[in-house]
Amino acid sequence: MFSVLSLLLxxxxxxxxxxxxxxxxxxxxxxxxxxxPEYVYxxxxxxxxxxxxxxxxxxAQHKQDWMxxxxxxxxxxxxxxxxxxxxxWYKVNMETLKERFxxxxxxxxxxxxxxxxxxDETGKVTGFRQYGYDGEDFISWDQETETWIAPxxxxxxxxxxxxxxxxxxxxMKNYYTVECPLWLKKYLEQGRSSLLxxxxxxxxLLQKSPSSPVTCHATGFYPDSAMLFWRRDGxxxxxxxxxxxxxxxxxxxxxxxxxxxxxxxxxxxxxxYECVFQISxxxxxxxxxxxxxxxxxxxxxxxxxxxxxxxxxxxVVALAGVGAVIGLIVSRRKKTQxxxxxxxxxxxxxxxxxxDGGSNSPSETSS
Numbered sequence: 001m002f003s004v005l006s007l008l009l010x011x012x013x014x015x016x017x018x019x020x021x022x023x024x025x026x027x028x029x030x031x032x033x034x035x036x037p038e039y040v041y042x043x044x045x046x047x048x049x050x051x052x053x054x055x056x057x058x059x060a061q062h063k064q065d066w067m068x069x070x071x072x073x074x075x076x077x078x079x080x081x082x083x084x085x086x087x088x089w090y091k092v093n094m095e096t097l098k099e100r101f102x103x104x105x106x107x108x109x110x111x112x113x114x115x116x117x118x119x120d121e122t123g124k125v126t127g128f129r130q131y132g133y134d135g136e137d138f139i140s141w142d143q144e145t146e147t148w149i150a151p152x153x154x155x156x157x158x159x160x161x162x163x164x165x166x167x168x169x170x171x172m173k174n175y176y177t178v179e180c181p182l183w184l185k186k187y188l189e190q191g192r193s194s195l196l197x198x199x200x201x202x203x204x205l206l207q208k209s210p211s212s213p214v215t216c217h218a219t220g221f222y223p224d225s226a227m228l229f230w231r232r233d234g235x236x237x238x239x240x241x242x243x244x245x246x247x248x249x250x251x252x253x254x255x256x257x258x259x260x261x262x263x264x265x266x267x268x269x270x271x272x273y274e275c276v277f278q279i280s281x282x283x284x285x286x287x288x289x290x291x292x293x294x295x296x297x298x299x300x301x302x303x304x305x306x307x308x309x310x311x312x313x314x315x316v317v318a319l320a321g322v323g324a325v326i327g328l329i330v331s332r333r334k335k336t337q338x339x340x341x342x343x344x345x346x347x348x349x350x351x352x353x354x355x356d357g358g359s360n361s362p363s364e365t366s367s
Contacts (some may be wrong), residue, residue, distance in 0.1 A: 019280055020225065021046055023184040024115035029090030031098075031108040039087040045187045046195055046223060048252065053083040070190035097133055100154050109134055116180035127176020146173060197222060198281045199253055203288045205275065205295045213242070214262050214295060216275035216288065219255035224248075225280040228258045232273050262290070 027041040043051035049063040060079035062068060090110055098104045114129035130140040139148055139155045139162075146169050150159035162168065188195055201221035207214045218228050224246045230237045240261040246254050262270060273290040288294070 019120045020117050021120060021184060021188060022115060022117045023180055023187065024113060027086060027090070027112045029087070029094055029110040031094055033107055033109070039083075039090060041083055041086065045184065045191065047248075048191075048195060050187065050191075051079065053080065055087055058084065064191060064194070066191040066194070067187075070186055097138075097154075100157070101133070103134075114176075116176050116184060118181045118184055125177050125181045127172070127180060129172065129176070141172065143173075143176065198279065200279070200282070200286065201226075201255075201277060203275065203277060203286060205288065205290065207295050207297045209297070213259040214290065215257050215259050217255070217257045218277050219249065220253045221255075221277075221279055222253045223280065224254045226254070226256065227276075227278045228256050229276055230258055230260045230273060231276055236276075260290075 022045070024044045024047075025041060026044070027039070028036075029039050030036050031038075037054040037056045039053075039055040041051075041053050042049055050067050051060060052063055053060045058080070060076050060083055062071075062076075094108060094110050097110065098108060109132075111132045112129070113132075114127075116125055116127045118125050127143050128141065131138040137151045139150055139158050141147075142149055148159040148162050150156045199220060199222040201218035204217045204219075205214055206217055216228060216230065218226070226246065229243065230241050237260070242259040244257040244259075246256045249255055258275065260273065260275075262273065270290045270292065275288045275290065277286040277288075
C-alpha cells in the first residue's frame with residue numbers, strides 16, 4: 001500500500017551504525033476528499049518537516065525557524081510558484097489516470113515522494129522519485145539504470161514516454177546526485193542544534209503478568225537511527241524475541257520496543273539477559289540488566305501501609321466473629337431471663353436493654 005505514512009517509515013529506517021541524512025518531499029493531490037486540500041506538499045529533513053504548502057493557503061511556508069536563516073524571500077516566492085505549477089500538473093494528470101484506470105467517479109489520490117539520502121561517513125548519495133495512485137505504486141525512477149519502473153500495465157504508457165525524455169532524465173540525475181545533497185547539507189548546517197543533536201532514551205522493563213513476555217521500552221531518543229535488542233550471556237538473541245518499529249512521539253523524539261520470552265521456571269537466570277540500546281553518534285551501548293526488581297508489572301508489591309491495612313482488616317474480621325458468638329450467647333440468656341422479669345409499662349421513658357450479666361441500665365430517652 002502506497003501512502004505518505006508508509007513512505008516515511010520505509011525511507012527513515014536504517015541501522016544504528018549508519019549516519020544517513022535525508023531530504024524528502026511529499027506531494028498529495030486528491031479528488032473529492034472531504035476536509036483535505038486539493039493539493040498538499042511537505043518538505044522534510046531527516047523526517048523533520050521544514051516546508052509546507054497547500055491549495056487553501058496558496059503560499060509556501062517554513063515549519064522551522066532556522067529555515068529563515070537558510071533561505072531568503074526569493075526562495076519562498078520560488079517555492080510558492082513551483083507548488084502552484086505542480087498543483088495544476090496533478091489536476092490535469094489526475095483526469096488522465098481516471099480514464100486510464102476506467103474509474104472516473106469517486107475519491108482518488110495521486111502522490112509523489114522524491115528526494116535524496118546522504119551518508120556522511122561514506123559520502124554515498126542516493127536519489128529517488130516514486131509516484132502512487134489510489135494507494136498503489138504507479139511508477140518509480142531507478143537511479144542505477146536511469147530508467148523508469150512500471151509495476152502495472154496502466155503505467156507502461158507513462159514509462160515509455162518518460163524514458164524517451166533524455167533531457168528530463170539528465171536533469172533528474174543532476175538534481176538528485178548534486179543539487180539535492182547540497183541543499184541537504186545546507187539545511188543540516190543551519191538546523192544542526194536540533195537536527196544533529198543526540199537525545200538518549202528512558203529505558204523501562206515491563207511485564208503484564210508472570211506468563212507475559214518482558215518488554216524493553218525505549219522512548220525519548222533522537223535521531224531515529226537506533227537499535228534495540230536482547231542479549232543473553234553477551235550474545236544477541238534472535239529467537240523468542242520480537243522487535244517493534246521505530247515510532248514517532250508527539251515531541252519529535254522516537255520510541256521503540258523489544259519483547260523477550262523469558263523462562264518462567266528459572267527466574268534466578270534472569271540476570272543472564274540484558275536489553276541493549278544503540279544510537280548513531282554514541283559509541284557506548286546503553287545496557288539494562290534483567291532482574292525481577294527492575295521489571296514494572298501489574299503485580300503490585302505490598303507497601304508497608306498496605307501491610308498495616310491488611311492486618312487491621314484481619315483484626316476487625318476476627319473481632320466481628322467474636323462479637324457474633326458473644327451476641328448469640330447473650331441472646332439465649334436474655335430469653336431465659338425474660339420469663340422471671342416483670343413487664344414494664346410500654347410508655348416508660350427508660351426502656352430496658354440487656355447489659356453485662358443481664359442487668360438493667362438506662363438508655364437514651366425515647367421519642
